[in-house]
Amino acid sequence: MQRVTEPELMLKASQVNAYSEADFSSSDNQLLEDFEKFLMDSGRELGLKNLIIDLGCGPGNITELLAMKWPLAKVVGIDGSEEMLSVARRRRKDLIQKYNLKGLVYFQKNISSIYRDQTTLDESAHAVVSNSLLHHIHNPSIFWEAVKKISLPNSCQFHRDLRRPYSTKEALVLQEKYLPDAPKVLKDDYLASLHASFTVIEVRDQLLMAGLDSLKVYEVDDRYLEIKGFF
Numbered sequence: 394m395q396r397v398t399e400p401e402l403m404l405k406a407s408q409v410n411a412y413s414e415a416d417f418s419s420s421d422n423q424l425l426e427d428f429e430k431f432l433m434d435s436g437r438e439l440g441l442k443n444l445i446i447d448l449g450c451g452p453g454n455i456t457e458l459l460a461m462k463w464p465l466a467k468v469v470g471i472d473g474s475e476e477m478l479s480v481a482r483r484r485r486k487d488l489i490q491k492y493n494l495k496g497l498v499y500f501q502k503n504i505s506s507i508y509r510d511q512t513t514l515d516e517s518a519h520a521v522v523s524n525s526l527l528h529h530i531h532n533p534s535i536f537w538e539a540v541k542k543i544s545l546p547n548s549c550q551f552h553r554d555l556r557r558p559y560s561t562k563e564a565l566v567l568q569e570k571y572l573p574d575a576p577k578v579l580k581d582d583y584l585a586s587l588h589a590s591f592t593v594i595e596v597r598d599q600l601l602m603a604g605l606d607s608l609k610v611y612e613v614d615d616r617y618l619e620i621k622g623f624f
């Protein structure tokens with residue numbers, strides 16, 4: 394199946410509401426577990442004043458988990474959609490009251506502006522995480538250049554995304570399996586995302602072109618790929 398891109402930013406109110414109200418907790422918690430295991434297996438720790446960036450953070454579901462796991466670190470969620478970030482910031486208010494997560498902050502930035510700008514963030518990241526972002530980016534080399542730009546040398550990279558199925562038929566099976574009762578807008582977005590996503594081989598080529606071949610790409614279950622390593 395050929396890749397068909399979808400709009401990069403999620404801006405429509407109906408789309409943002411459906412996405413932020415959906416319960417992705419089981420796959421989000423799985424990502425956090427995999428990330429922790431990856432750090433542990435690599436003998437790495439994240440702690441006081443380390444900067445963790447969650448690119449394409451959306452409503453902050455994973456950014457929040459990172460901030461709760463590493464409360465002494467600075468955890469920055471970045472997204473180009475102000476609509477998504479307004480949900481993330483609203484949720485942040487509650488979390489600060491409940492858990493005192495002062496290190497959790499959000500910035501509105503487009504990946505392409507991170508790639509172009511000379512000055513992007515005040516500090517570089519010890520770890521960069523993203524979930525379900527790469528497939529949104531029309532030109533993936535811009536994503537990888539942005540990742541390089543915001544990362545400290547030898548930073549930890551952990552990116553998970555959907556993997557493109559072989560056919561539309563297979564995409565429809567995944568849609569029915571994972572979102573059987575979701576609102577139509579979420580189901581449509583999911584199908585579009587499956588069509589926009591990359592294969593493992595395409596991502597390996599992207600990494601090679603970007604000089605990021607120290608990162609490895611893995612197939613995970615029937616719908617994800619994971620990219621991890623140090624750069």
Ligand SMILES: C[S@@+](CC[C@H](N)C(=O)[O-])C[C@H]1O[C@@H](n2cnc3c(N)ncnc32)[C@H](O)[C@@H]1O
Pocket residue numbers: 401402403404417448449450451452453454455471472473474477502503504505523524525526529530
């Ligand atoms: C599918 S959501 C994923 C949200 C969150 N990471 C999660 O795991 O639930 C993708 C997010 O990436 C953002 N995004 C897409 N393209 C972007 C770009 N070029 N720059 C910044 N954010 C982008 C969208 O606005 C959206 O909030």
